[in-house]
Amino acid sequence: MISRTKYIGAVEIGTAKASVLIGEVTNGRSLSIVGMGESASRGVIKGSVFDFKAASDAAHSALLEAERSAGVRVDEVYLAQTGAHLDGFSSDASVQVSAANNMVSDFDIATVCNMARSKQLPDGRMVVQRLRRPFRLDGRLVPDPDSLVGRELQVSYYVVHGQESRIADNIHVIRGFNVRVSELILSSLASGTIVTAADERQHGVLVLDIGAGTTDYVLYRDGMPQVAGVVPVGGSHLTNDLALGLRLTEGQAEKLKLRCARATTLTKSRDDKVWLNGDFAIGDRQFPRMTIEQITAARIWELFEVVKKKLGPAFGPERLGSGVVLTGGSSKLPGIAEAAGKVFGVSTHLSEAPSWVSENLRDPSYSTVLGLLHYGLSSRPEVPVERGKTTGLFKKLFAS
Amino acid sequence: MNKPAGLVFSARSWRDIPQEVAPRSMSREGRRRLTMGFVKAGFALAAVACLAWAGWEVVQLWRHDPMKLAAPVKSDPLRTIKLTTNGVLDEEWVVEKLALPRGVALMELDLDALQSHLLADPQVRTAVLTRKFPDTLVVTLQERSPVVRLRVADRSGQPRDYLVARDGMVFPGVNYAPELVAALPWLDGVTLAPLARGGFAPVAGLETVADLLETAQINVPNLRRTWRVIGMDRFASYGEILVRTEHVREIVFGLRDDFFTQVALLDAVLSETRERPVGMINLSLGKKQVPVLFATEETAPATRPTPSASPAGAAGARAVPQGTGAGMAATGGAAKNSTGAVKAPRFTVSISSNPDS
Numbered sequence: 157m158i159s160r161t162k163y164i165g166a167v168e169i170g171t172a173k174a175s176v177l178i179g180e181v182t183n184g185r186s187l188s189i190v191g192m193g194e195s196a197s198r199g200v201i202k203g204s205v206f207d208f209k210a211a212s213d214a215a216h217s218a219l220l221e222a223e224r225s226a227g228v229r230v231d232e233v234y235l236a237q238t239g240a241h242l243d244g245f246s247s248d249a250s251v252q253v254s255a256a257n258n259m260v261s262d263f264d265i266a267t268v269c270n271m272a273r274s275k276q277l278p279d280g281r282m283v284v285q286r287l288r289r290p291f292r293l294d295g296r297l298v299p300d301p302d303s304l305v306g307r308e309l310q311v312s313y314y315v316v317h318g319q320e321s322r323i324a325d326n327i328h329v330i331r332g333f334n335v336r337v338s339e340l341i342l343s344s345l346a347s348g349t350i351v352t353a354a355d356e357r358q359h360g361v362l363v364l365d366i367g368a369g370t371t372d373y374v375l376y377r378d379g380m381p382q383v384a385g386v387v388p389v390g391g392s393h394l395t396n397d398l399a400l401g402l403r404l405t406e407g408q409a410e411k412l413k414l415r416c417a418r419a420t421t422l423t424k425s426r427d428d429k430v431w432l433n434g435d436f437a438i439g440d441r442q443f444p445r446m447t448i449e450q451i452t453a454a455r456i457w458e459l460f461e462v463v464k465k466k467l468g469p470a471f472g473p474e475r476l477g478s479g480v481v482l483t484g485g486s487s488k489l490p491g492i493a494e495a496a497g498k499v500f501g502v503s504t505h506l507s508e509a510p511s512w513v514s515e516n517l518r519d520p521s522y523s524t525v526l527g528l529l530h531y532g533l534s535s536r537p538e539v540p541v542e543r544g545k546t547t548g549l550f551k552k553l554f555a556s
Numbered sequence: 557m558n559k560p561a562g563l564v565f566s567a568r569s570w571r572d573i574p575q576e577v578a579p580r581s582m583s584r585e586g587r588r589r590l591t592m593g594f595v596k597a598g599f600a601l602a603a604v605a606c607l608a609w610a611g612w613e614v615v616q617l618w619r620h621d622p623m624k625l626a627a628p629v630k631s632d633p634l635r636t637i638k639l640t641t642n643g644v645l646d647e648e649w650v651v652e653k654l655a656l657p658r659g660v661a662l663m664e665l666d667l668d669a670l671q672s673h674l675l676a677d678p679q680v681r682t683a684v685l686t687r688k689f690p691d692t693l694v695v696t697l698q699e700r701s702p703v704v705r706l707r708v709a710d711r712s713g714q715p716r717d718y719l720v721a722r723d724g725m726v727f728p729g730v731n732y733a734p735e736l737v738a739a740l741p742w743l744d745g746v747t748l749a750p751l752a753r754g755g756f757a758p759v760a761g762l763e764t765v766a767d768l769l770e771t772a773q774i775n776v777p778n779l780r781r782t783w784r785v786i787g788m789d790r791f792a793s794y795g796e797i798l799v800r801t802e803h804v805r806e807i808v809f810g811l812r813d814d815f816f817t818q819v820a821l822l823d824a825v826l827s828e829t830r831e832r833p834v835g836m837i838n839l840s841l842g843k844k845q846v847p848v849l850f851a852t853e854e855t856a857p858a859t860r861p862t863p864s865a866s867p868a869g870a871a872g873a874r875a876v877p878q879g880t881g882a883g884m885a886a887t888g889g890a891a892k893n894s895t896g897a898v899k900a901p902r903f904t905v906s907i908s909s910n911p912d913s
Contacts, residue, residue: 216583216586220585277567283568323573324573327575328581331575331577331582333586333589334586334590335589337575
């Protein structure tokens with residue numbers, strides 16, 4: 157048997173950096189990561205491309221570096237999608253089971269799924285992803301209702317949609333490298349797939365991927381994603397807050413953030429001060445550590461509150477058995493898990509990459525690109541195909 | 557079956573976004589990849605075209621001048637010719653016929669030409685030649701089987717014997733045992749047409765004669781052994797085959813009835829007339845009536861024929877019959893209406909029962 161090998165590039169065009177991983181997929185089953193590349197991102201604000209050329213240069217540079225490190229050419233790309241323009245809504249549908257013996261058939265499943273998926277969107281909006289929640293048969297949760305007996309079959313989708321022009325910009329950046337985008341995956345879903353285990357998703361878990369410009373979140377329950385979204389706040393906002401609050405340049409604020417910022421206020425005394433540069437040169441000055449911590453903690457607290465508010469009734473501490481998992485580059489902020497725990501009222505921990513991930517990719521900032529490869533290969537079609545359904549010429553031949 | 561409700565999706569998906577991007581919008585690396593893609597596609601097309609052209613050239617060369625192809629291929633000199641045949645030809649004959657140069661390489665052999673050489677001999681019906689590496693040429697032959705023989709006087713007046721196969725092909729006959737040839741009846745009353753390339757055109761009607769001989773051989777082998785001459789003088793015009801045997805000067809077979817019936821009648825008539833010498837039996841009129849002419853002393857056929865010959869004409873060689881029967885000696889054409897020369901009481905044998913019984 158001839159093995160078919162395909163090289164897939166997982167690309168995340170973030171606000172701070174563009175990351176690329178190249179996965180070697182053999183026979184559509186086994187995955188090996190063979191190349192990696194990243195470059196400082198330009199032309200992207202809050203996850204959206206505003207300077208096509210700059211964004212393209214950054215993304216292509218990362219792609220090229222990854223291809224060189226892998227020694228292969230990418231065949232297709234799985235692209236992460238984020239941005240403040242993304243929004244979502246629930247779409248529910250129910251049908252009466254059609255068979256006289258009340259046994260659920262493929263026809264019933266296809267009907268209820270199609271009804272739930274057929275909601276219209278405003279002009280200029282496009283579906284990015286539809287997240288199917290578990291089926292309910294007469295109110296009871298069933299993973300696959302096929303051949304079960306019941307009267308009413310219900311299904312619910314969480315439809316994530318975005319602005320067409322923003323999505324097209326994102327795709328065209330990759331097409332400028334003359335590679336086709338074969339999958340567009342929500343960043344939060346990609347991250348959530350890689351940093352949570354199946355049993356955590358079953359018990360209920362909230363994943364927050366805190367990047368530089370955005371925070372992507374996804375809430376899992378009963379093993380499936382229930383709600384996903386984006387909050388246009390990230391690590392760069394901490395930098396901005398520090399720059400404004402302490403009257404610093406962005407570069408100085410970024411350095412100070414990396415050295416002293418915390419998600420909770422730990423320092424009690426205003427006398428505890430830190431030097432801006434620490435080189436005692438002209439312009440070097442001191443800032444109260446507590447002030448820095450208060451500024452960043454307030455922003456982080458606010459971020460979690462916004463996420464909690466956006467989750468709305470879907471969020472409930474009693475339904476998050478596995479708590480909150482924090483990932484993304486900004487999740488390395490000290491005290492962030494503690495802050496999240498206080499806001500959400502559940503256990504919180506930082507993400508850990510699976511054991512098969514190599515050491516240089518275990519940093520939380522790679523969880524999205526790792527998840528892109530994993531999710532893209534393991535995801536299945538959302539709507540079950542009717543078994544025995546005839547298509548094409550056969551259907552035409554025997555159509556009445 | 558009902559159609560699932562709500563099958564029409566009004567919401568557009570990201571997959572509806574066209575992914576075609578103009579080269580102008582591509583980065584330098586993207587354009588380079590696009591160019592490389594075109595170049596690769598061009599090279600691939602050129603490679604395919606080259607392969608197709610090369611294949612066509614090889615086929616043409618193989619068809620028209622295979623020796624050129626053989627030259628670059630190293631192969632051992634031919635050492636063995638292995639013959640498989642259903643007849644009497646042997647390997648010596650094949651070697652002589654092919655006349656291959658000494659030390660010729662197996663790949664240098666032009667099998668088509670060699671096959672033509674073999675097929676030029678009318679004794680060979682089909683010939684298949686194959687190379688068996690490293691050094692053997694395998695020749696598989698199917699030969700023609702002789703049905704009758706005939707004697708023809710060549711230009712110098714010398715008689716030459718030929719054999720005739722079921723399909724009418726005339727051939728000299730190589731390697732046949734003398735007793736097998738001697739058992740074949742002579743053919744008379746045919747005109748051979750010489751061919752420009754040598755040999756003769758096939759004799760028409762031989763298949764019918766072969767059927768008659770075969771029927772007789774199967775059903776009355778003792779009678780068949782006494783048949784000496786098969787005359788085809790009246791074959792085309794009257795649809796009659798004349799047979800001269802050791803004991804009967806002329807037996808007339810017709811084409812109207814099947815040969816099995818006629819052979820059965822012959823057997824019955826000869827059984828009925830065992831006591832008297834028979835000059836002629838005419839089986840061509842049907843099974844209801846069989847005219848029989850009894851022979852006198854001078855018209856009775858001799859039991860041991862002696863050959864005679866006549867020179868072949870310019871237009872065609874006349875087959876020369878064998879035997880000493882009256883009216884059939886020199887030209888053979890005199891066999892027609894030979895019954896007229898018989899002066900003997902004539903009677904008709906009527907057979908009312910089925911000859912099969």
